[in-house]
Amino acid sequence: MRRSTRSLLLLIALVPLAGLFMLANERYRYVERVLFDWQVFWQSDSLEAIGLDQYRAVTEGQVINGLEDDVSGLSFDPDRKSLFTVTNQNPELVELSLDGRVL
Numbered sequence: 001m002r003r004s005t006r007s008l009l010l011l012i013a014l015v016p017l018a019g020l021f022m023l024a025n026e027r028y029r030y031v032e033r034v035l036f037d038w039q040v041f042w043q044s045d046s047l048e049a050i051g052l053d054q055y056r057a058v059t060e061g062q063v064i065n066g067l068e069d070d071v072s073g074l075s076f077d078p079d080r081k082s083l084f085t086v087t088n089q090n091p092e093l094v095e096l097s098l099d100g101r102v103l
Contacts, residue, residue: 062100 025031043049064071071085082103083096095103
């Protein structure tokens, strides 16, 4: 009898704690953070790991006709072999060719 009472009290205490942990994990993503930190911990910190020491810019500071001072951010789409940029004043997503022409 006494053993079942302890088990019941333990269960009553653990269920709300488990619920609080689940809510906190949903809100703050603890599990994802721990897994990400674990993966990053084992990666190399050297520049050679991602090859940035071998990168050389072919074209620097090219003006985009029609979007001279109005762009920020640049992303490469390997499937379409094109670039995407975002305009600042009138928010638009603009696709560019690899030589900087608006498509």
